[in-house]
Amino acid sequence: MNKELSAACPMPREDLPNVLPLEGEIDLHVSPTITASLKMMIEKKPPRLIVDLARVSYIYSSGLAVLIEGMRNVEEYGGKFALAGLQEPVRTVFEIARLDQVFQIFPDVNAALAPSGKGK
Numbered sequence: 001m002n003k004e005l006s007a008a009c010p011m012p013r014e015d016l017p018n019v020l021p022l023e024g025e026i027d028l029h030v031s032p033t034i035t036a037s038l039k040m041m042i043e044k045k046p047p048r049l050i051v052d053l054a055r056v057s058y059i060y061s062s063g064l065a066v067l068i069e070g071m072r073n074v075e076e077y078g079g080k081f082a083l084a085g086l087q088e089p090v091r092t093v094f095e096i097a098r099l100d101q102v103f104q105i106f107p108d109v110n111a112a113l114a115p116s117g118k119g120k
Helices: 004-005 031-043 061-076 090-094 109-113
Strands: 017-028 050-057 080-084 104-106
Touching: 017 031, 017 061, 031 050, 031 061, 050 061, 050 090, 050 109, 061 080, 080 109, 104 109
Parallel strands: 017 050, 050 080, 080 104
Antiparallel strands: none
C-alpha cells in the first residue's frame, strides 16, 4: 500500500460525513492534510465528529497534536469529538501520553455513533 497515496487527502466517508477514516502512519508529512480535512469538517459543525483510526498503524506526536487541536475546535462550538478503532500500537502511544484519559475512545465507528455510547 502506498502511504503517500492513501493518506494524501483524507476525506470524510460519503455515507457518514462526520467520520474521517485515516490509514497508514500519521506523521509530520501527512498531519497538514489531516488538519485541512478536519477544518473542512469542523466548519460544518457536526454534533459529533469521529476520527476512525482502525487502519492507522502508528501515530507520531504531530498526529497527536492535530487530533488535540481538532478536539478543542469541536468542543469550542459544543460538539463531541471521538476516536474509534485504535489498534494496539496506536493505543499504546495514547496510553503513554495519557491521552486515553483525554479523548473519548470507542472500539469502532458504530460504537462511537451509538447515541448512548460511552468511550474508554
